[in-house]
Amino acid sequence: MTINAQQELRIDVREASKGVVHVVDRAEYVRRAREGGTLDDAWKAMADLGLLGLGVGEQDGGSGEGITGPVALMEALSEAGVPPVLYLLTAFARTAIQRHGTDEQRRRFLAPTVTGQMKIAFAITEADAGTNSFAMQTFAGRDGDHYVLNGEKLYISAADNADYIMVVARTTRRRDTEDRRVGLSVLMVDRHTAGVGLTPMKIDLHSPERQFFLHLDDVHVPVENLVGVQDDGMRTLFDALNPERLLVSAWAIGLGQHALQRGVDYVRERSPFGTPIGSYQAVQHPLARANAHLAAARVMLYAACEAFDNGEDPGANANMAKLLASEAANAAADAVIQSFGGSAFDADSDIVTLWPMIRLLRIAPINNEMILNYISERILRLPKSY
Amino acid sequence: MTINAQQELRIDVREASKGVVHVVDRAEYVRRAREGGTLDDAWKAMADLGLLGLGVGEQDGGSGEGITGPVALMEALSEAGVPPVLYLLTAFARTAIQRHGTDEQRRRFLAPTVTGQMKIAFAITEADAGTNSFAMQTFAGRDGDHYVLNGEKLYISAADNADYIMVVARTTRRRDTEDRRVGLSVLMVDRHTAGVGLTPMKIDLHSPERQFFLHLDDVHVPVENLVGVQDDGMRTLFDALNPERLLVSAWAIGLGQHALQRGVDYVRERSPFGTPIGSYQAVQHPLARANAHLAAARVMLYAACEAFDNGEDPGANANMAKLLASEAANAAADAVIQSFGGSAFDADSDIVTLWPMIRLLRIAPINNEMILNYISERILRLPKSY
């Protein structure tokens, strides 16, 4: 895709996304975060506007195969202050299915996400394993034509509103394989299967979408719900986690830009000394610097999307984009909080409410230190540090 | 005071403060922040332990005149995670009263604070004036033996639990004086006087002590409640705001140290890859750096206390201490959040709950940009920038 074509797609998606924001704007999003409520109507608008078809091939009922479209949508909605995290999860889960699923799986899991009938959550993290996914304990033992799944996951976003959960589990225990990378598998788990339990976590990101513990007690999963090859889940994950990096970067850049714009609007007006505080370099330069870093993360993100869509390994750029996007968004949020002064902490200003989600993105879905390790080892070819 | 004597005082106060923390520890503080409740019992413990006498001269019923004692107490309680903001306000208000009050005022307002019978809040900030206090609109017109006070203040901490509020108001309107610094006065306002109204602000600092709008509608204040000279309130404020800087620095350093210790404890144990993450330099160095910056802010703080207690102008050191303390505390909090990873955002970890108050201290009671302006103008003798 040319840079121009990419920019046009980004602009088109952004334009179309306004129809979604018309249904749930930032104020409504914050209201639901506080009082309860889902994003189902926003999701329906996304379907009606054809936006859910982005990223799914035409043969599967979508309008294009690339990750660029979903990334542009995630960015646009985040910039409007209404990031749909379950959409993000669904989008990368189906990318993995497109690349590794059977025809039957493509039929079962792609078309319904285009119409908005199906939403897919994702479960990989465990309490003791943390960033070390290879240490996970969740186990799926084969029993005839089923896997029997046991374990506990956490930080599962919006799981209560998902129809399926893409679960990563060990099918060979760590102790039974020399290579820790071997033995993982990816399973599509119907959320309403017996044995699937959800408990809300005490995490308040000021979002209508909540975080959950996922309890898996003897959950029976049909073998045809295995995505990719048993024990070789790393290969499938590769096409889930790289898109995840890209979509998360879009989330961060969008939110950072949202915060930045709010700050800019404020400092143009606020004038305790008679002139707008936006004319003071101590106020404007941190905003300007954040703008530059957000812009750089954005061009890197779309370059990574192009690489991914061309079948190249986007790892380097995707990881760097996540690092830079999350840091740029945090720099923006910090500058905006400082610009607002005390009123940043007044709930009505909806500034302090932006912070937890933005801050989390330096940590989740993978912390930036692990990304620096990745750059050190994979790009700079330095020795492992941990 | 020798450096050693200062350190001993600090250690003694810290030791004594454990009796306060025994009454309200961090967990209880957070519980009250969530469910309601005051710090009255902690305040009573402070009185019983003789801690409230610190900073008040013996002739006024206290145990020592310096600011060093109250600063040490504020630091110790903050480091325990239970910063008593109304104490901070009371402590600097009475410093101003000691230096500028009449004998009668010293009798009325100092002794009762030593026994814990009286707590004093402080009101200076207004919505449109922000950091530019000279632009305040609140006006106290003389009417016989009273001032009649009208205006609206905000960000008034713990006002609902105060007996008196030290209010800064104009007694000469801005338009009636050439020198904007002239015309302010400092009044002790009984909170239960007719016309005094409080409305809670929507600010959640995860503290039992809340922020309020203060409405002043034809509030009658006896002229004997004027502290210092009418229209020359700047002189009185000088001995309130410098101690405030010192106490706020202690608040920041204590909270930063509290956060840091929590992080250190965590990274010594957390071991997703088999060794404690505290052994990784990417984790330990930001904590170590924060420790160094907290320690430096602390020595500067106590040097500034010594200057203040010796009757010198502590302005330079007090302002630099506030800048450095608040930034060090924020660096500590940031490093700790990153160390905790996702669990930092789980309310049960009580990490994300530490953040808003720490972040606010880069802004309140004066933002760090104004302090950089102060350093530029007063210390470096550079031209005014705003």
Add this chain to the structure above:
Amino acid sequence: MTINAQQELRIDVREASKGVVHVVDRAEYVRRAREGGTLDDAWKAMADLGLLGLGVGEQDGGSGEGITGPVALMEALSEAGVPPVLYLLTAFARTAIQRHGTDEQRRRFLAPTVTGQMKIAFAITEADAGTNSFAMQTFAGRDGDHYVLNGEKLYISAADNADYIMVVARTTRRRDTEDRRVGLSVLMVDRHTAGVGLTPMKIDLHSPERQFFLHLDDVHVPVENLVGVQDDGMRTLFDALNPERLLVSAWAIGLGQHALQRGVDYVRERSPFGTPIGSYQAVQHPLARANAHLAAARVMLYAACEAFDNGEDPGANANMAKLLASEAANAAADAVIQSFGGSAFDADSDIVTLWPMIRLLRIAPINNEMILNYISERILRLPKSY
């Protein structure tokens, strides 16, 4: 151009540039910096390899009109540690000539640069004006078919090796125009004209190319050497200074990458404690972070090139690229110096020698504070701050 095509061009240029580095490599470059010598042979190699035709249209004897090619060449040679600054100047000067020159000027000034016969320096900065070009005093008075040029410029790079100098001068004095932007003109001055004098500046960037004062005493410049319209030099400059930003970004990114690679090579080997210091996160993470910032600046740079080549205003991206590139290069250099420890300061390690040029790029040709002002005003639409 597609992202892929751009990458291919970049790779091709980089490959071809090895022929230049074969003639003057880093060691030789440093030797000449110390002992004297020009880059004439490197320049000849660039001509022989067809690299000088990049950026010049085919009708003018070149191989392509875009700025992308020259940017790629500047990046490649900088990354090899042998940045040719006079090439950079020539490249952006002829971009302005291509867009604003007469056919005759295109014939006189473009073809000879493709063969390497002509090199063009650039003179805009004056001592008292600094970053405020509008305050320049150099004046070109019209006298028949000549301009008579008087003034003094400084920081004129490699002027002793240039054939022509593109000089910016006032043709209408500042006092005679209301709009300070009116009255500038761009003149091509033969360096060997009577009245042109050069004095070396005492600036050591560890480069064979030196900085000069340029003295202009009654220099007669034929009117046909005016590029663009008299008094409307800003329009011509627009197509010189934007390409300059782009080429300078390439210079910074290349040098930063050169430094980074040197550091990476060193920390893979250096092992005072038995394992390579490159395995310590305190060493590797700053290098990794610099790599990410260099990469982001690079994608932004090439996106800006694409915009420029498409005739769009590249101002936003070109300025942000310069800001980010120069800061990333400095972060890289700083991390590398710290990695080398004391030996960074040993001339034989050629690390400390890299620093002045890299540091200068946060200042020249325009300081980053002015770029933050640009972003604030032009992108964020904030009030002017200075």
Add this chain to the structure above:
Amino acid sequence: MTINAQQELRIDVREASKGVVHVVDRAEYVRRAREGGTLDDAWKAMADLGLLGLGVGEQDGGSGEGITGPVALMEALSEAGVPPVLYLLTAFARTAIQRHGTDEQRRRFLAPTVTGQMKIAFAITEADAGTNSFAMQTFAGRDGDHYVLNGEKLYISAADNADYIMVVARTTRRRDTEDRRVGLSVLMVDRHTAGVGLTPMKIDLHSPERQFFLHLDDVHVPVENLVGVQDDGMRTLFDALNPERLLVSAWAIGLGQHALQRGVDYVRERSPFGTPIGSYQAVQHPLARANAHLAAARVMLYAACEAFDNGEDPGANANMAKLLASEAANAAADAVIQSFGGSAFDADSDIVTLWPMIRLLRIAPINNEMILNYISERILRLPKSY
């Protein structure tokens, strides 16, 4: 000592040091750095003014035993831009001799340093060992009443002007001891002994004092030149290296303050847009921030001096002071370079010439990463990271 007494000492020393600066001021120092010359006349002035007696007990011919005096002198001369590094080395070497030397050694090595007849350099670092002193190879074998010393040291400052060199060597080889900390010894080596060779290093810190390789070939050192106990040199070093940290902090703070003052003077005048650039927050705030960090490092430094002089372990504060002082000085230098713009690189401005020495102090005599390791392990009680 009270804080006040300490401040008075600092002021007195600073006042007296003007007599030294009168002999060699910054301009003269830079001239000698360029053209050659020693600081012998400055040294003589220090003796004449009684400054060399600071830090030496009265019984040994000095005027006071503390480290505070020498630190104040080092700070004052550094702030004047004329840091005497050989004095720094002499000062900490004799501290070790005072605490660990025999009466005879005190007589031989202390009194002559007070009169200025003797200067002492210091040699510990080796090429392969770097920051890991325990890995040193230099060996002193006992042969009758002599040690025979062999090895090679580097980064030996001002060795050509020293009378004695305090050399750290192994007296038991690493392989012959389980505890790597055992087996080091501290020897006073007469520089003119046979076998002592010096080769200049190619390091240009823009100082009249140069760096050397020190070659030790069968150098015979009388056993009475052993300071402290054989094989237990770590104990002696403890009282050399902690004072070194303190003196180096003073060096950094002084130089940083020197740079800062130069920057402040410049930005008060420089006015390309009509008002001094010192009125722009982008210029003034980095200078103000550097001032605050220098001030904080300074109070921490003098608190550490007090601890050392009281016989307490100054390790924590001394190390933190070194970290903070060197970083603050670098922040100051960076802000000043940016403030000067291009002219910072003109040798006549003597700004770029300040940088290498300031930058080195983040690395030497111990790099800041090792200090962060120290803080992590010794203060925060975190696991070793390397």
